[in-house]
Amino acid sequence: MSVSLRGSCALSFFVVALAWPTRAQSTVAERPRVGPDPTLVGRVDPAADAAIEAAIRDAAPWNGSCGLERVDGVLYGAGPRYKVEFGAHGFRYTTALGASSPIDGTLAFELESIRLGAQVLATGTASEPSQSGGIATYARGASIHEEYVVQADGVEQRFVFDSLPAGGGDLVVRGRIATPLVARDVDDTPGDGESPLGIRFEAPGYGSFVYGGVTGIDANGARAAGLVRFDGEHIELSLPESFVAHAALPLVLDPLLGSNVNVSGGLDLSRSDVAFDVTHNLYLVVWSVNFSSSNADVHGQRISPSGAKVGGLVLIEPYTNVSSGAPTVANNNGANRFLVAWPQTPSSLGGANDLVCRIVNASNGGISNVIQFAINGGELDSGGEMLEGYLNVQVVWQDSGIRGRAITVPATGDPGFGTTYVLAASTDALAPSISKSGGLPGRYLVAWRQKYGTYAWSQILGRTVHYDATLGPAAIDFTTHATAQKSDPAVDGDGVDFLVAYESVTIGGSTFDLKCKRVHWNGSFPAPDANETTIDPALHFAPHAAVSLLGGALLTGSATKYAVAWEDIDASAAQ
Numbered sequence: 005m006s007v008s009l010r011g012s013c014a015l016s017f018f019v020v021a022l023a024w025p026t027r028a029q030s031t032v033a034e035r036p037r038v039g040p041d042p043t044l045v046g047r048v049d050p051a052a053d054a055a056i057e058a059a060i061r062d063a064a065p066w067n068g069s070c071g072l073e074r075v076d077g078v079l080y081g082a083g084p085r086y087k088v089e090f091g092a093h094g095f096r097y098t099t100a101l102g103a104s105s106p107i108d109g110t111l112a113f114e115l116e117s118i119r120l121g122a123q124v125l126a127t128g129t130a131s132e133p134s135q136s137g138g139i140a141t142y143a144r145g146a147s148i149h150e151e152y153v154v155q156a157d158g159v160e161q162r163f164v165f166d167s168l169p170a171g172g173g174d175l176v177v178r179g180r181i182a183t184p185l186v187a188r189d190v191d192d193t194p195g196d197g198e199s200p201l202g203i204r205f206e207a208p209g210y211g212s213f214v215y216g217g218v219t220g221i222d223a224n225g226a227r228a229a230g231l232v233r234f235d236g237e238h239i240e241l242s243l244p245e246s247f248v249a250h251a252a253l254p255l256v257l258d259p260l261l262g263s264n265v266n267v268s269g270g271l272d273l274s275r276s277d278v279a280f281d282v283t284h285n286l287y288l289v290v291w292s293v294n295f296s297s298s299n300a301d302v303h304g305q306r307i308s309p310s311g312a313k314v315g316g317l318v319l320i321e322p323y324t325n326v327s328s329g330a331p332t333v334a335n336n337n338g339a340n341r342f343l344v345a346w347p348q349t350p351s352s353l354g355g356a357n358d359l360v361c362r363i364v365n366a367s368n369g370g371i372s373n374v375i376q377f378a379i380n381g382g383e384l385d386s387g388g389e390m391l392e393g394y395l396n397v398q399v400v401w402q403d404s405g406i407r408g409r410a411i412t413v414p415a416t417g418d419p420g421f422g423t424t425y426v427l428a429a430s431t432d433a434l435a436p437s438i439s440k441s442g443g444l445p446g447r448y449l450v451a452w453r454q455k456y457g458t459y460a461w462s463q464i465l466g467r468t469v470h471y472d473a474t475l476g477p478a479a480i481d482f483t484t485h486a487t488a489q490k491s492d493p494a495v496d497g498d499g500v501d502f503l504v505a506y507e508s509v510t511i512g513g514s515t516f517d518l519k520c521k522r523v524h525w526n527g528s529f530p531a532p533d534a535n536e537t538t539i540d541p542a543l544h545f546a547p548h549a550a551v552s553l554l555g556g557a558l559l560t561g562s563a564t565k566y567a568v569a570w571e572d573i574d575a576s577a578a579q
Contacts, residue, residue, distance in 0.1 A: 079140055089324060094128070095140075096111070099211060107207055110184065113180070115142075118176070120168060125144075125169070138316070179239050201214075218232055218258070222255050241259055277332045287307040290302060300328050302344065318369045336413035338394060339414060348360050361411060361419055385436055386398065391446070410471075437494050444498070445500065463483045468525070489509045490519075501525075507519075517538055
């Protein structure tokens with residue numbers, strides 16, 4: 005399921021319950037049983053689906069999530085509006101300025117020295133950081149610890165002094181700063197002097213964050229304000245001698261790096277996606293955060309059926325040297341793992357981009373290596389596997405037509421790949437969507453937009469693919485383009501019954517209708533109903549619908565119901 009959360013839009017939520025056969029009444033040609041009874045392992049509470057839809061609608065997964073973890077040997081941290089990389093020479097902090105920003109909102113800090121008056125207590129020699137929970141630590145000798153606490157609203161930088169030598173003077177931490185951002189004092193004067201409140205680093209018109217101010221805290225809880233000095237290249241964080249001389253040890257010098265202000269009006273996120281793991285009874289929601297026009301990362305968060313966060317932020321793609329597009333996620337129930345796939349630039353193989361994936365464990369949020377499985381791919385979507393004993397999930401994408409690949413999700417280790425298949429060879433086939441599961445028969449429905457003629461007319465086509473990557477009959481027209489242009493499909497189903505939602509614009513019209521059709525496997529091909537249902541008429545912008553089968557693809561004996569979510573932007577708010 006994909007939901008776009010750009011700009012000031014809200015999400016609408018609707019349950020489609022039409023008079024279709026229940027899944028118990030449908031004829032289902034099941035695959036050979038490999039694991040336990042699928043009606044037990046596949047049963048999902050419909051209320052859980054509604055809860056996660058509500059959580060997505062309220063943008064809950066990314067509000068307040070944060071995490072610190074090693075990815076490919078490098079220690080990364082992130083919160084909703086920033087990311088940070090800890091290396092041997094210091095940290096690199098990046099605030100999210102949005103996809104329209106021409107520059108990255110980065111600031112790199114490298115420790116140069118720590119002094120007490122004229123005495124040098126430590127220097128910033130190269131040192132790999134250690135990790136304990138959400139804290140990264142550099143040891144600066146036996147009695148000084150340079151610590152970074154990853155929090156939702158920023159990174160708390162603190163220097164902990166277990167002991168101090170005799171002698172007087174201010175306690176001063178001095179570091180070198182490298183940043184493309186403009187520095188100003190928090191009180192809005194040019195940031196080339198000193199300030200008790202800290203220094204604001206900003207990309208004018210896009211966003212900013214604050215470094216500081218400084219607080220000293222001793223072992224008895226006594227506090228004193230310090231100063232932040234910045235000369236354009238070096239930053240100094242200092243505590244006055246009058247406090248340090250009488251402080252009970254250990255003493256903490258404690259600035260905060262954060263307090264982000266995003267001028268564009270909120271988080272700039274690409275479309276999100278969500279999948280459910282039955283065994284661990286939780287969802288994985290994935291999305292990408294746009295730090296600038298050339299830098300976007302992929303994050304994830306495990307969510308319980310009640311909407312509560314499980315564990316910390318999962319840093320699926322936190323790298324500074326690549327940029328990622330909108331991700332998709334699918335679950336393999338037998339492996340109890342999620343596969344996350346996304347487009348990534350620059351390409352490692354000389355193409356326009358790479359399509360890559362990695363696995364996330366449902367149990368603990370652990371991740372596999374990133375594996376490349378295609379080049380030059382556009383929009384992509386994925387369908388999971390609900391039955392135990394079957395390891396494939398299906399990923400489909402746009403590339404001179406619609407292509408797909410079965411990707412193996414083993415119980416441990418990295419993803420494996422089958423042969424790439426072609427669902428549609430036309431370059432006018434766009435924006436594919438695949439059902440979230442193949443259900444009992446292992447049959448997925450893929451729907452896409454097909455353009456026609458010089459007037460850019462388009463309709464929705466579809467084709468089935470089996471769990472073993474065997475293609476079904478030739479593509480079927482699900483809609484007609486005679487009076488309206490159909491585009492941006494979304495689909496889900498149980499392997500027999502499917503719902504396809506799409507946007508519809510009357511030729512020459514200026515508003516969008518959100519419509520849907522039932523598609524039923526008739527034993528030979530996916531047959532669409534003759535009539536379409538209007539979910540929401542006269543929308544002012546493309547709704548970007550998402551469809552989710554309530555109750556899960558293996559729940560038998562209940563009415564077939566689907567949840568549909570879509571963007572709904574008020575015309576007055578958009579002007």
